[in-house]
Amino acid sequence: xxxxxxxxxxxxxxxxxxxxxxxxxxxxxxxxxxxxxxxxxxxxxxxxxxxxxxxxxxxxxxxxxxxxxxxxxxxxxxxxxxxxxxxxxxxxxxxxxxxxxxxxxxxxxxxxxxxxxxxxxxxxxxxxxxxxxxxxxxxxxxxxxxxxxxxxxxxxxxxxxxxxxxxxxxxxxxxxxxxxxxxxxxxxxxxxxxxxxxxxxxxxxxxxxxxxxxxxxxxxxxxxxxxxxxxxx
Amino acid sequence: xxxxxxxxxxxxxxxxxxxxxxxxxxxxxxxxxxxxxxxxxxxxxxxxxxxxxxxxxxxxxxxxxxxxxxxxxxxxxxx
Numbered sequence: 001x002x003x004x005x006x007x008x009x010x011x012x013x014x015x016x017x018x019x020x021x022x023x024x025x026x027x028x029x030x031x032x033x034x035x036x037x038x039x040x041x042x043x044x045x046x047x048x049x050x051x052x053x054x055x056x057x058x059x060x061x062x063x064x065x066x067x068x069x070x071x072x073x074x075x076x077x078x079x080x081x082x083x084x085x086x087x088x089x090x091x092x093x094x095x096x097x098x099x100x101x102x103x104x105x106x107x108x109x110x111x112x113x114x115x116x117x118x119x120x121x122x123x124x125x126x127x128x129x130x131x132x133x134x135x136x137x138x139x140x141x142x143x144x145x146x147x148x149x150x151x152x153x154x155x156x157x158x159x160x161x162x163x164x165x166x167x168x169x170x171x172x173x174x175x176x177x178x179x180x181x182x183x184x185x186x187x188x189x190x191x192x193x194x195x196x197x198x199x200x201x202x203x204x205x206x207x208x209x210x211x212x213x214x215x216x217x218x219x220x221x222x223x224x225x226x227x228x229x230x231x232x233x
Numbered sequence: 234x235x236x237x238x239x240x241x242x243x244x245x246x247x248x249x250x251x252x253x254x255x256x257x258x259x260x261x262x263x264x265x266x267x268x269x270x271x272x273x274x275x276x277x278x279x280x281x282x283x284x285x286x287x288x289x290x291x292x293x294x295x296x297x298x299x300x301x302x303x304x305x306x307x308x309x310x311x312x
Contacts, residue, residue: 058253058278059253059254059271059278060253060254060271060273060278063254063295085278086276086277086278087253087273087274087275087276087277087278088276111242113245114244114245114277115245115246146276148275148276149275149276150276161276162276163276163277164276164277164278165277165278165279166277166278166279166280167280168268168280168282
């Protein structure tokens with residue numbers, strides 16, 4: 001685990017005391033499936049977890065006729081494919097990407113506040129990254145992969161995407177709001193894998209590498225800016 | 234016939250969603266509370282449960298846009 005990932009995990013744990021770092025082992029699909037409410041660890045409101053390198057598609061994408069071929073092509077390229085319940089399109093999991101899952105429970109029959117769930121997740125991430133002097137906000141990042149209204153952004157670039165699923169359990173309705181934070185690693189390689197998969201799925205869209213950023217890149221930029229400022233003063 | 238509609242409070246704004254998947258085939262028998270469809274709005278997936286038992290009749294196809302309150306299927310309780 002890299003330095004930035006350790007710092008983010010520590011920050012999140014300090015802000016949300018029920019946070020659990022879920023280090024249970026498993027294949028890439030088993031790791032994704034642990035977001036299901038019955039598999040959730042104890043009373044944790046936040047679950048932090050990592051996965052091996054894989055493409056994560058939606059169950060909606062999996063129903064396309066070309067999915068089997070797209071999956072096989074991706075696996076041959078070294079990117080196995082897992083499926084998730086939440087919405088959106090293709091994302092990447094791998095070492096260097098920290099998964100943050102935030103759970104909200106309401107009584108069956110009550111309305112679950114979806115926007116509030118996304119805001120709680122984004123606010124938690126923004127507060128943890130503020131401890132690294134990163135100022136983040138939420139919003140869309142056009143031409144980013146799996147864009148949506150609740151990306152975590154730094155300087156207008158996508159640092160983390162979010163998605164959610166709402167599930168009826170015996171006595172409660174559960175919302176699981178999930179973010180994949182790009183801490184370090186190659187965005188270029190990530191988007192090559194996504195483009196390959198989506199092209200085979202016949203659902204590709206134009207993505208721009210520069211619309212994404214990792215925490216490591218952002219911190220490098222902040223350090224560089226700080227050095228230049230110091231040299232001028 | 235019992236109507237299956239998108240709940241008025243399923244998501245927060247007035248944007249459209251879509252049926253991401255029907256989990257039964259047309260004409261299948263469903264029981265009250267069965268998970269019969271997944272509905273997607275933006276990047277959130279919701280579960281749609283059968284309000285009654287009977288034969289499922291879809292009104293809206295997968296990927297067709299839907300709004301809150303819209304009729305998407307019916308359940309025919311007749312044998």
